Amino acid sequence: MFDQLYANLKSLLFPDSDRHAIPMLDGPFRPDNRLEALEEVGDTIPACDDIAAGEAGEIFVSSGHEILRLSGPGWETREVYARFDAEVGALAYTGGSLYAGIFGRGVLLLRSGMEAARLDICAGVPLRCPTAIAVLANGEIAITEGSSLHLPGDWCRDLMERNSHGRVILAAGDLSTARVLAGGLAWPSGAIAAPDGKELWVCEAWKHRVVAYPLQGGRGPRIVMPNLPGYPARLTAAPGGELWLALFALRTQLVELVLEEDKYRREMMATIDPSLWIAPSLRATGGYLEPLQGGAIRKLGIIKPWAPARSYGLVVRLSAEGEALESLHSRVGGRHHGITAVRMVDDRLLIASKGGECLLQHPLGDRS
Numbered sequence: 001m002f003d004q005l006y007a008n009l010k011s012l013l014f015p016d017s018d019r020h021a022i023p024m025l026d027g028p029f030r031p032d033n034r035l036e037a038l039e040e041v042g043d044t045i046p047a048c049d050d051i052a053a054g055e056a057g058e059i060f061v062s063s064g065h066e067i068l069r070l071s072g073p074g075w076e077t078r079e080v081y082a083r084f085d086a087e088v089g090a091l092a093y094t095g096g097s098l099y100a101g102i103f104g105r106g107v108l109l110l111r112s113g114m115e116a117a118r119l120d121i122c123a124g125v126p127l128r129c130p131t132a133i134a135v136l137a138n139g140e141i142a143i144t145e146g147s148s149l150h151l152p153g154d155w156c157r158d159l160m161e162r163n164s165h166g167r168v169i170l171a172a173g174d175l176s177t178a179r180v181l182a183g184g185l186a187w188p189s190g191a192i193a194a195p196d197g198k199e200l201w202v203c204e205a206w207k208h209r210v211v212a213y214p215l216q217g218g219r220g221p222r223i224v225m226p227n228l229p230g231y232p233a234r235l236t237a238a239p240g241g242e243l244w245l246a247l248f249a250l251r252t253q254l255v256e257l258v259l260e261e262d263k264y265r266r267e268m269m270a271t272i273d274p275s276l277w278i279a280p281s282l283r284a285t286g287g288y289l290e291p292l293q294g295g296a297i298r299k300l301g302i303i304k305p306w307a308p309a310r311s312y313g314l315v316v317r318l319s320a321e322g323e324a325l326e327s328l329h330s331r332v333g334g335r336h337h338g339i340t341a342v343r344m345v346d347d348r349l350l351i352a353s354k355g356g357e358c359l360l361q362h363p364l365g366d367r368s
Helices: 004-012 151-162 255-261 262-271
Strands: 047-055 059-063 066-071 077-082 086-093 097-102 106-111 114-119 129-135 143-145 166-171 178-185 189-192 198-203 209-214 222-225 231-235 243-250 313-318 325-328 339-345 346-355 360-361
Touching: 047 339, 047 346, 047 360, 059 086, 066 086, 097 129, 097 313, 106 129, 106 166, 114 231, 114 346, 129 198, 143 198, 151 255, 151 262, 166 189, 189 243, 198 231, 209 231, 255 262, 313 339, 313 346
Parallel strands: 047 086, 086 129, 129 189, 189 231, 231 339
Antiparallel strands: 047 059, 059 066, 066 077, 086 097, 097 106, 106 114, 129 143, 143 166, 166 178, 189 198, 198 209, 209 222, 231 243, 243 313, 243 339, 313 325, 339 346, 346 360
């Protein structure tokens, strides 16, 4: 209780105290082209967002208004598992049941592609922006809701408005009951039970950090990773207590400056098309009006890989303590950008590139 009181007073009296300079991409974050070089799984998957591992090696992938089921040795067989009247984002699978986060509709429990239960309200507030779903050891599920104001597809507007209206919800496995674990968060975008099962690790995108919340009461939350170089998305567990973390965009000094300049930012949002805002993106269009063109001037037809990144691809391997161990990159000029999800399936890491509209696979034993 005292830790939370101290944190609240600190944020009120010293509102700038938690701001950090953007860390350099060095050490375990040193740029490479490993993510760009990974093999794609099958054909293009439009709006590829999240991945859930089913039974017998099958996987489920959210794609626009559909959930796809991929099966076979190389996941070459693809079929539509379920289709909705709104977009699908977060997924989680356990014991024959698939949980799906539907934009503006809440979280559904699906069996054989049919709705068995729905959670669309918690603590009197509609659940409209589910961003991630995690199954816990006790049978509960943890749901991160990015914002009470915007849908998942409006994440960029939520960032530019500098909102902190997200929350973490704990629900029964059958979605019959739910309670709020934490609120007032800056776009919580991923969650996973810690290796010891006593905490829930939550990615808070707009604060570029991973925070651990105790699942059994007691002490308050603690910061696991305080100053990431990008905006974190979803996590997946790996052998040996390690984890993999997806980051859907990099932080840049120009965007950080725009976020501080309230008058400029508000006028930009009011007068300019959102696709042309000075803001992160899941993909670069290459259009001549797109911002940051000057820093990526081509020579001999090649975009400089060290140019300012409007879109980027980044996946990080973490220790059980949350320390970065290695990373995979798709740099400026690459295609495998906007990484929104990672999922371990057998001996391979599957990676959802929403910007590249594809699913990538990375052999676990490959550390080259």
